[in-house]
Every structure is written in structure tokens, then in C-alpha cells.
Amino acid sequence: MLKGKKILLGISGSIAAYKSILLVRMLVKAGAEVRVVMTPSAKDFVSPLTLSTLSRHPVLVDLFDEAAWANHVMLGRWADLMLIAPLSCNTLGKMANGLCDNLLLAVYLSATCPVWVAPAMDEDMWHHPTTKKNLLALEGYGNRVLPVGKGELASGLVGDGRMAEPEDILDNIEQFFSSSQEFAGKKVLITAGPTYEPLDPVRFIGNHSSGKMGIALALEMANRGAAVELVLGPGVQHLAHPGINVTRVKTAEEMYDAAVSRFKDSNVAIMAAAVADYTPVTVAEEKIKKQEEGLVIALKKTRDILKSLGELKQPGQLLVGFALETNNEEANAIEKLQKKNADMIVLNSLNDQGAGFGIDTNKVTIFDRSGNSNAYPVKSKSAVARDIVDAILNLNHA
Known part of the structure; x- marks a missing residue:
């Protein structure tokens, strides 16, 4: 279903980053070519080595490293779809306000492909008026916000804010590519x-x-x-x-x-x-x-x-x-x-x-x-x- 599709996965600092490991594996198994960009704080939750092994490509974190310069403009133009999962409250606020202090945000601001986000945060953060305002801003820019789930959260509370499950995200992506041009020319x-x-x-x-x-x-x-x-x-x-x-x-x-x-x-x-x-x-x-x-x-x-x-x-x-x-x-x-x-x-x-x-x-x-x-x-x-x-x-x- 996803054979030949180019998926750029952004990972921000959230405990839900562990789900990204399974998501990368599922996308690759479905035939997609996957590249991963992480925020520096995301490395505290999931290993770049694990993600690079599963995606079969180096994981990018910094605009500059000892080896090379990461061309954020080319990354944003390479993908058929950019997905940020998980999207933390912090990265959400930066995206909504056009801030650019890491490679992931630079790629997002340069992306010419559709951009999806899968939020992940605690229930009180999810329901905060600022979060709602920022989500509306993202949707207003043309991005798609995947719905959060309800269940046990990292805080120990039970409520809204869980990142969408990898299986559901994959299903949405497959549906998108199978029907994305249904109204072309209309x-x-x-x-x-x-x-x-x-x-x-x-x-x-x-x-x-x-x-x-x-x-x-x-x-x-x-x-x-x-x-x-x-x-x-x-x-x-x-x-x-x-x-x-x-x-x-x-x-x-x-x-x-x-x-x-x-x-x-x-x-x-x-x-x-x-x-x-x-x-x-x-x-x-x-x-x-x-x-x-x-x-x-x-x-x-x-x-x-x-x-x-x-x-x-x-x-x-x-x-x-x-x-x-x-x-x-x-x-x-x-x-x-x-x-x-x-x-x-x-x-x-x-x-x-x-x-x-x-x-x-x-x-x-x-x-x-x-x-x-x-x-x-x-x-x-x-x-x-x-x-x-x-x-x-x-x-x-x-």
C-alpha cells in the first residue's frame, strides 16, 4: 500500500516516543521509505540507534554535526508526508508560533508536503486553552491533527491525551495515499x-x-x-x-x-x-x-x-x-x-x-x-x- 512513499517522521520529547519505534517498523514493512528527525530532548526517551536501525537511514538531530550539514530545505521537499509523532506540548507551541530553534522545526517550516501531527501530553495540558489555541493555529495552517486517545497517562491519571496508536496512524496514512487525489480537478x-x-x-x-x-x-x-x-x-x-x-x-x-x-x-x-x-x-x-x-x-x-x-x-x-x-x-x-x-x-x-x-x-x-x-x-x-x-x-x- 505504501510502496515507494516517502515518510518523514519527526519525534519530539515525550514519553510516547516509544510508540515511534513500532510506527517506524510498521511503515517500513508496508513499503515506505522512512527518514527520522528528532528534537534533542527526544533522545532522552528513545535511542537514535534503534530508530536508524529500523529505518535503515541515519537519524538526524542537529543542523550541524561533526559529519555533515543537514539540509532542512531538501528534507522538507523530499517527503510525500511529514508526520510528527509524538507532538509534545512544547513543540506544538513552537510550531504554532513559527519558532525555529532545532532541526525538526526548521524542516517543518520548510516542508512542502502535507504535515500531520499526533499530539501526546497529559490530560490537563491537553485541555488547557493555550493548547487548544495552538492546535487550531496548526489546523489553520493546513496541517492535520490526529485525534488523541483516552486511557492511562504517564502521570498515572486516566484521561485524554494519549498519542494515537501506531496501528491507527498507519491506517490513516494508507487511507490518505489511496484517496488523497479523489477530488483532483474539482x-x-x-x-x-x-x-x-x-x-x-x-x-x-x-x-x-x-x-x-x-x-x-x-x-x-x-x-x-x-x-x-x-x-x-x-x-x-x-x-x-x-x-x-x-x-x-x-x-x-x-x-x-x-x-x-x-x-x-x-x-x-x-x-x-x-x-x-x-x-x-x-x-x-x-x-x-x-x-x-x-x-x-x-x-x-x-x-x-x-x-x-x-x-x-x-x-x-x-x-x-x-x-x-x-x-x-x-x-x-x-x-x-x-x-x-x-x-x-x-x-x-x-x-x-x-x-x-x-x-x-x-x-x-x-x-x-x-x-x-x-x-x-x-x-x-x-x-x-x-x-x-x-x-x-x-x-x-x-
Whole structure:
């Protein structure tokens, strides 16, 4: 499955580095050519001699040693995939902020191939807000974060933070190389994030959408070869990926115009944004002052982007909508699927723990026009994105 593939394995200082020994052995057995780069602290946890023996190549640690200079630019261009496993909290922070004080970080910053990371840390570190922020930054740069496991940790605690098992990592890598170009040559339109409808120069009507689900979908599609047009609402994190063209918008009207103008050239359109259903009739030119009596704001309906695209849809185009519901979830989702002329609806409910705005997980059920439905458990939004893209691929092949 991996015959001839070039895998660059980065190892940072973590007790989970012992798993990298088995991972190298499994990758080589699967036919991959493996090179290993370690941080200096990783040598305290696993022997370079062991890794060089298993990989059949010298293990690199320093930019300069007594023998030669390690060309980090060439290493970053050599690989078909760079995997950092384990990724320690320290190396994560450096990667998220562009620091470069060792060979591994220099290679990462020079890499032109896809980069994956397999975090490993104690539960409290894993759940710290800084860690979450750094992980989002890495994903925003186009990297893929493999999910951590739950179990016994080095501290003696039981919880989240275990590095993914080598067997699972190998399975993901094999799946990636067998399907990485499924959408090559395809153009995919995605909307993500909220819209802000201004009341005056200071205030707006908005919602709690973070855009994380739409961004995860954009990254997944781009990593599978698609040329992605991402229409992104305000207040959403930075995103930089060579396969994604980002158009920033603020209001529902701006998102409508951007989506409609790009739809005709799209093979697939995924409407993941949380677009305002209503916008103020008038926008005050000056800040509205506080008054003793109440304030009444007249609202008008915004234009329905999904419905409009459904009316414009041509044979060969595939349209996907999202339905965030709080009651009669399944019935409302199926009704939306039919009324909007969509090919697929992704339902999530605010009643489900682990689903909704501003969090890193989601729980979805996917409905299609053939009457099929598939419910998925709570997963990271990147994992949910893979499920949705797989469903789109299956629908295309149906």
C-alpha cells in the first residue's frame, strides 16, 4: 500500500516516543521509505540507534554535526508526508508560533508536503486553552491533527491525551495515499462562519458560529486535491493553505453575492455557514443612544443562499446544506433537503452534547435525496469533515 512513499517522521520529547519505534517498523514493512528527525530532548526517551536501525537511514538531530550539514530545505521537499509523532506540548507551541530553534522545526517550516501531527501530553495540558489555541493555529495552517486517545497517562491519571496508536496512524496514512487525489480537478465552494448584520456603526446582530466546521471541510477537500473557494464570515481564525482561496465577507448579503457568483463554476457546494435569517431594515448612521423606553428594531428576511443555489443547480453539480436544529430535528432536516433542492443535508442538534457552536467536536446525521441517513457519534470536527467528504464521494459515485 505504501510502496515507494516517502515518510518523514519527526519525534519530539515525550514519553510516547516509544510508540515511534513500532510506527517506524510498521511503515517500513508496508513499503515506505522512512527518514527520522528528532528534537534533542527526544533522545532522552528513545535511542537514535534503534530508530536508524529500523529505518535503515541515519537519524538526524542537529543542523550541524561533526559529519555533515543537514539540509532542512531538501528534507522538507523530499517527503510525500511529514508526520510528527509524538507532538509534545512544547513543540506544538513552537510550531504554532513559527519558532525555529532545532532541526525538526526548521524542516517543518520548510516542508512542502502535507504535515500531520499526533499530539501526546497529559490530560490537563491537553485541555488547557493555550493548547487548544495552538492546535487550531496548526489546523489553520493546513496541517492535520490526529485525534488523541483516552486511557492511562504517564502521570498515572486516566484521561485524554494519549498519542494515537501506531496501528491507527498507519491506517490513516494508507487511507490518505489511496484517496488523497479523489477530488483532483474539482472545484468546491464552501461557506463558513457567521454573518454580522449592522444596527449602527458599533453594534450588529450575529450568532456564535466559529467557522470551525466549514474550515475543517475546506482543509479536507483541499487535502484531497480539490481547488476550494471558501467564503468566510467575520471573526474567524486565520487560514492559509495553497489549495484554498479565501474570500472574506461580513453580512448575509455579501455572503449571498459571493456564493452565487462562484457557484456556476463549482462541482460541489457546501453551505456550512450560519447565515442570519433576518437583517435590520435600516442601519443608523450614528451610534444608537440608550433610551429610557425600549428599543424596537424592524427586521427583514435575508435572501436564502441554499435555496437560491438549489434553483441555479445544473446537472452534475452537487449541493450540500447544513441544518442546526433544536426541535423536530430529523423532520426539519428532511424538509429542508427537499424544499431547498439540495442533494445532502448535514444535521446537528444543539440538544446533543458535543455539538454546536464554538467547540472542537460535532455530532452529525447525514441525509441524502435517495432517502439514506447515517448517524455518526461525537468526533472532532476534522474527523466529521472526513465523514462528510466521504459521504459526498459516495453520492457522486452512486
